[in-house]
Amino acid sequence: MLGEQNLDHDGAPAEPRHPPVIDKPVLIAEPLLPDLKDLIPLLEGIWERKYVTNHGPLHEQLEAALADHLGVKTAMLFNNATIGLIAALKLFDLPPGSEVITTPMTFAATAHAISWNGLTPVFADILPGTMTLDPAAVEKAITSRTSAILGVHVYGTLCDVDAFARIGASRDIRIIYDAAHAFGATRSGVPVSQFGDASIFSFHATKLFNTLEGGLVATPRESDRKKIYYLRNFGIKNEEEVVEIGINGKMNEVQAAIGLLNLRLVAAEKAKRRRLRNRYIEILGDLDGIQLPAEQPEVENSEQYFPIVIDETRFGRTRDQIYDALKARKVFSRKYFYPICTDFEPYRHLKIVSTRAIPYAEEVKMRVLCLPFHSNVSEDAVSVIHDVMHARP
Numbered sequence: 001m002l003g004e005q006n007l008d009h010d011g012a013p014a015e016p017r018h019p020p021v022i023d024k025p026v027l028i029a030e031p032l033l034p035d036l037k038d039l040i041p042l043l044e045g046i047w048e049r050k051y052v053t054n055h056g057p058l059h060e061q062l063e064a065a066l067a068d069h070l071g072v073k074t075a076m077l078f079n080n081a082t083i084g085l086i087a088a089l090k091l092f093d094l095p096p097g098s099e100v101i102t103t104p105m106t107f108a109a110t111a112h113a114i115s116w117n118g119l120t121p122v123f124a125d126i127l128p129g130t131m132t133l134d135p136a137a138v139e140k141a142i143t144s145r146t147s148a149i150l151g152v153h154v155y156g157t158l159c160d161v162d163a164f165a166r167i168g169a170s171r172d173i174r175i176i177y178d179a180a181h182a183f184g185a186t187r188s189g190v191p192v193s194q195f196g197d198a199s200i201f202s203f204h205a206t207k208l209f210n211t212l213e214g215g216l217v218a219t220p221r222e223s224d225r226k227k228i229y230y231l232r233n234f235g236i237k238n239e240e241e242v243v244e245i246g247i248n249g250k251m252n253e254v255q256a257a258i259g260l261l262n263l264r265l266v267a268a269e270k271a272k273r274r275r276l277r278n279r280y281i282e283i284l285g286d287l288d289g290i291q292l293p294a295e296q297p298e299v300e301n302s303e304q305y306f307p308i309v310i311d312e313t314r315f316g317r318t319r320d321q322i323y324d325a326l327k328a329r330k331v332f333s334r335k336y337f338y339p340i341c342t343d344f345e346p347y348r349h350l351k352i353v354s355t356r357a358i359p360y361a362e363e364v365k366m367r368v369l370c371l372p373f374h375s376n377v378s379e380d381a382v383s384v385i386h387d388v389m390h391a392r393p
């Protein structure tokens with residue numbers, strides 16, 4: 001909500017206009033961008049040094065700042081989270097062809113990273129409520145070929161990290177988290193990156209903290225640094241030695257400059273999104289057939305997405321009808337995640353392992369809708385969403 005232009009002098013949201021007016025399309029996300037005047041001196045420094053990539057000084061500064069911010073021993077920047085995921089899976093030398101259990105309710109990159117490593121994705125069902133991997137379905141999917149579980153803290157909602165820690169400890173299975181949506185989330189004060197063997201964050205422009213494109217691999221062990229460094233930089237040890245099958249995962253200095261400036265803006269953006277979250281709960285909370293985002297009382301939310309689940313039998317209208325009605329009024333929600341990974345050509349032949357007759361992921365993919373979620377969602381846009389959701393069919 002509540003972009004600066006929609007705040008009155010004491011910071012309270014301005015009253016919506018009647019009828020509410022949407023001058024400019026309201027999108028699901030808007031990149032958080034620093035003030036150009038703050039960026040220019042950093043760009044001048046880069047130009048002067050002519051040190052534009054390959055672990056330059058701003059890169060090093062950002063990496064250290066993020067290790068501190070995320071409270072993690074090893075934090076290594078990448079050029080995007082997809083390459084970060086690919087590198088993180090490679091870190092553990094999982095046996096070729098072995099199975100990695102993951103969720104179908106995610107962006108394609110999660111599954112692709114498994115396939116790019118020559119590993120076999122196995123899809124397990126998700127839990128109603130959190131929409132994260134269901135530990136019982138995961139247990140059912142484990143075979144003698146399982147080498148890892150790749151959970152996704154989808155929308156910023158945390159996986160059942162305790163259940164997966166138990167599963168990982170009882171067998172020789174790595175627990176890796178796609179934390180693309182979970183930047184800065186904590187549970188009982190413990191940073192999300194402390195759970196599992198590795199966590200991968202995305203700094204894509206759609207993410208709350210962004211470097212335009214970017215990502216980060218975090219692990220709880222200092223000893224991983226060297227290998228991740230090689231994986232990120234072609235495996236180059238020195239001018240004459242290449243010691244790993246690495247990739248080019250380096251973030252450049254311009255991206256790092258944006259990151260350093262955006263890091264200062266994250267707290268304020270998060271606070272505004274928290275207010276928007278509360279506004280959405282206020283206007284949708286009393287609607288029959290609308291499930292609001294899962295409450296995880298001990299979790300500090302990353303404020304990445306606001307997903308609702310629309311049960312058309314109780315609500316009277318379908319998710320797609322709501323999506324269309326909002327779009328007709330220039331409010332663009334997104335059907336994250338529909339289609340799900342098992343609907344995509346490369347994975348269509350794979351069944352979702354579930355404890356139910358029909359996987360919950362198959363049901364909820366038709367019902368889930370993410371509302372616009374960033375600090376420039378105006379009170380007028382909130383009014384439009386209110387009107388569309390409260391209109392009688």
Ligand SMILES: Cc1ncc(COP(=O)(O)O)c(C=O)c1O
Pocket residue numbers: 080081082083106107109110152178180181201202203204214215
């Ligand atoms: C769950 C999830 N994983 C991975 C990615 C890939 O991130 P990137 O675009 O930084 O490669 C995304 C991107 O949005 C995502 O949503």
